Amino acid sequence: MSARLDWASTRAGPIRGELRVPGDKSVSHRAIMLAGLAEGVSEIEGFLEGEDTLATAAAFASMGVHIETPSPGRRRVHGVGLHGLAVPAGPIDCGNAGTGMRLLAGLLAGQAFDTTLIGDASLSARPMGRVIEPLRAMGASIEAQPGGFPPLLVHGGRAMRGLVHAPQVASAQVKSAILLAGLYARGTTEVREAHPTRDYSERMLAAFGWPVEFSPGRVRLEGGHRLDATDVVIPADFSSAAFFIVAASLVPGSDLLLRSVGVNPRRTGLLAALRMMGADITEQNPHEQGGERLADLRIRHAPLHGIDVPQALVADMIDEFPILFVAAAAASGSTRISGASELRVKESDRIASMARGLAALGVEVSEQADGALIRGGTIGSGRIEAAGDHRVAMSFAVAGLVADGEVEVGDCANVATSFPGFFDLANGSGFSIRAV
Ligand code: S3P
Numbered sequence: 001m002s003a004r005l006d007w008a009s010t011r012a013g014p015i016r017g018e019l020r021v022p023g024d025k026s027v028s029h030r031a032i033m034l035a036g037l038a039e040g041v042s043e044i045e046g047f048l049e050g051e052d053t054l055a056t057a058a059a060f061a062s063m064g065v066h067i068e069t070p071s072p073g074r075r076r077v078h079g080v081g082l083h084g085l086a087v088p089a090g091p092i093d094c095g096n097a098g099t100g101m102r103l104l105a106g107l108l109a110g111q112a113f114d115t116t117l118i119g120d121a122s123l124s125a126r127p128m129g130r131v132i133e134p135l136r137a138m139g140a141s142i143e144a145q146p147g148g149f150p151p152l153l154v155h156g157g158r159a160m161r162g163l164v165h166a167p168q169v170a171s172a173q174v175k176s177a178i179l180l181a182g183l184y185a186r187g188t189t190e191v192r193e194a195h196p197t198r199d200y201s202e203r204m205l206a207a208f209g210w211p212v213e214f215s216p217g218r219v220r221l222e223g224g225h226r227l228d229a230t231d232v233v234i235p236a237d238f239s240s241a242a243f244f245i246v247a248a249s250l251v252p253g254s255d256l257l258l259r260s261v262g263v264n265p266r267r268t269g270l271l272a273a274l275r276m277m278g279a280d281i282t283e284q285n286p287h288e289q290g291g292e293r294l295a296d297l298r299i300r301h302a303p304l305h306g307i308d309v310p311q312a313l314v315a316d317m318i319d320e321f322p323i324l325f326v327a328a329a330a331a332s333g334s335t336r337i338s339g340a341s342e343l344r345v346k347e348s349d350r351i352a353s354m355a356r357g358l359a360a361l362g363v364e365v366s367e368q369a370d371g372a373l374i375r376g377g378t379i380g381s382g383r384i385e386a387a388g389d390h391r392v393a394m395s396f397a398v399a400g401l402v403a404d405g406e407v408e409v410g411d412c413a414n415v416a417t418s419f420p421g422f423f424d425l426a427n428g429s430g431f432s433i434r435a436v
Helices: 025-037 051-062 098-108 129-137 172-182 200-207 238-250 269-276 315-330 341-345 350-360 390-402 413-417 422-429
Strands: 007-009 016-019 039-045 066-068 074-080 115-118 141-145 149-155 188-192 212-215 218-222 255-262 280-289 292-300 334-337 364-368 371-375 380-385 404-410 433-435
Touching: 007 390, 016 422, 025 039, 025 051, 025 074, 025 098, 025 172, 025 200, 051 066, 051 098, 051 413, 098 115, 098 129, 098 149, 098 172, 129 141, 129 172, 172 188, 172 200, 172 218, 200 212, 200 218, 238 255, 238 269, 238 280, 238 292, 238 315, 238 390, 238 422, 269 280, 269 315, 315 334, 315 341, 315 350, 315 371, 315 390, 341 350, 350 364, 350 371, 350 380, 350 390, 390 404, 390 413, 390 422, 422 433
Parallel strands: 016 255, 380 404
Antiparallel strands: 007 404, 007 433, 039 074, 066 074, 115 149, 141 149, 188 218, 212 218, 255 292, 280 292, 334 371, 364 371
16 A cells, blocks of 8 residues: 555536546456456456556466556456466455455365465455355355454365355345356356346356356356456446546536446446436446446536435445535435445445544534435535545545535545546546645
């Protein structure tokens, strides 16, 4: 992780122009993993040059996968085949990335060798029992720290068997860990979800030629096939676009075009929530690329009002709650968030981080176990801590745009995990953020 960094963000704008945010984090992790396990050479375009996905690329390089970087955002991956990974020289460091660690746990459970997965302080406090339990039921041998926390020791050489599993939590990471273990398992692996989650793993497995049946909430595959190299074009990350979507909605006079954003419906719950609040967002130039839906998003300022966020939207906007808290604080009336207790186990406890930060800016927030009630109106000035959480940091940078005075955001270095270049892109489109 980079050195500590603090920001100060002030009222500015309007937010105007055209921009493209970096590549999707979820898709970038999966592209490296499947390309690494495929037979042949895959070209990846639009790869996220963020710390999380660089850690995943480094993990595969440490297991003998040759990965070239012809230019920023491109990778040429020389796949080693499903059984071609080599024993890494030491522990694999997943950094801040829950996706990296949980998906790797599934994939490594089927290898012939042992591996240790480690992470930073935030990742070391995140629950891994949700993947360890189903993977053990498939035959894996994984040791964790008391309470199910990293580091994880994943023993290889196990005979994996298929599993039909209905996870207790709505989690694409859990689903994906099981599917990746299922590639190495005898028989059928099936995941049934009460709330469908992002389906990138299943789509990408199909693109790499693995037979997989899926529909929202259900995915099924069998072990024993092969992955064939294919080229992957990664869409711009909706979760990074979200900060600009809310910024342009909030600042009077804004009119912003975000290019080629991934609008997979399992990711765009925020659009539905913001439209219910009165936002003016149009999708232009809809098209498909590599089986994923993309569109340009045009956002014009519109006054927002509070809503009860429907629980049915929660899984489809799970990463967007920090910025929704800010939209709610700037909106007229109250917004209620519920059914979102998963936010407590993200890169930080995002209910607590956002409630504490907004309260420090004079916003009335009452925190609940599974959400919060936010009384919108005015956002004051003050200092908040991002708690090393990238999305909390960027959300409060947006809050500064509409606050009555300066918002100081402490501990922003982790923005580089998902959105390198946010600072310049934001200031170039009308924000006023400075490093302090
Ligand atoms: C992700 C799934 C989500 C999300 C995370 C990325 C993925 O986590 O919050 O940022 O790439 O599968 P959960 O599966 O824990 O909900």
